[in-house]
Amino acid sequence: MILTQCFPLIIDRYEKDPVSEEATIGSLERYRKMGYDAIRNLPEEEKETNRREIDAAFQESLEKIQQTADR
Numbered sequence: 001m002i003l004t005q006c007f008p009l010i011i012d013r014y015e016k017d018p019v020s021e022e023a024t025i026g027s028l029e030r031y032r033k034m035g036y037d038a039i040r041n042l043p044e045e046e047k048e049t050n051r052r053e054i055d056a057a058f059q060e061s062l063e064k065i066q067q068t069a070d071r
Contacts, residue, residue, distance in 0.1 A: 002035045003057040011064050018068050025065065032058045 007028060014024040035054040039047050 002031050002038075003053060006031045007057050007061045011061050014065060015068050021065055021069055025062065028058055028061050 010024060010027050010031070014021075018024075032054055036051065039050040039054075042050065
């Protein structure tokens with residue numbers, strides 16, 4: 001849910017009204033931490049797969065913020 005709903009909503013909101021890059025990144029970091037918390041009890045292999053997916057979505061979101069800021 002974090003990857004498919006929360007991250008995209010944060011980016012959409014930022015793209016429509018890029019008020020504070022720092023606040024947007026802070027929101028993404030909080031949701032990334034929530035994702036890490038959600039997977040902490042999974043078996044190690046699943047945890048690592050999910051961690052990579054969370055990190056990739058976070059990085060993609062950061063890139064979108066930078067692209068918006070560069071416009």
